[in-house]
Amino acid sequence: AQSVTQLDSQVPVFEEAPVELRCNYSSSVSVYLFWYVQYPNQGLQLLLKYLSGSTLVESINGFEAEFNKSQTSFHLRKPSVHISDTAEYFCAVSDRVGKLIFGQGTELSVKP
């Protein structure tokens, strides 16, 4: 069975500081990994995904995540955060069929 563990429920950081949101997964089959973002009072939006190929994937707003098979991790990073990055971030895993299994979420709070 597949599962996802997000190691931090809350991550407070100051604006312009770097941030890492941790995600570990468990899967016995081919794995596909996703990060979704949920801004306050909104639905989830796809931030980035790893399906195959390069293990480093990037989003349009400066986030990146690296698929590490040996450590079964898919941590999300950003070198310099903005106030507007304040949101909840969900890591998810899927098999080829496409059903998503979500982690518990990490609340990123960016302070001025």
Next chain:
Amino acid sequence: DAGVIQSPRHEVTEMGQEVTLRCKPISGHDYLFWYRQTMMRGLELLIYFNNNVPIDDSGMPEDRFSAKMPNASFSTLKIQPSEPRDSAVYFCASSLGLAVYNEQFFGPGTRLTVL
């Protein structure tokens, strides 16, 4: 396209009452998903449809929950009777296909409070 539309955005009801949540998927999307988000259990898939047919309802918590999709542009999730533990945010999502290459687009959610 306006995206996935859910109504109502907020619902407050009393225990024992029937609750109906509504969803309009993105036009042309063949798959529709219902999720529930709670503090305790996180985000869980309840059921999904393909071309209006329920494919997997293994996540539906119990018989009090039912979901229908009478046509390609409308789905409902009904709870009867409702209980306080059903309080959660319910999301609807749609996608072109189920394969991992097809992004799921989420609606804004319905926040349900059962008193």
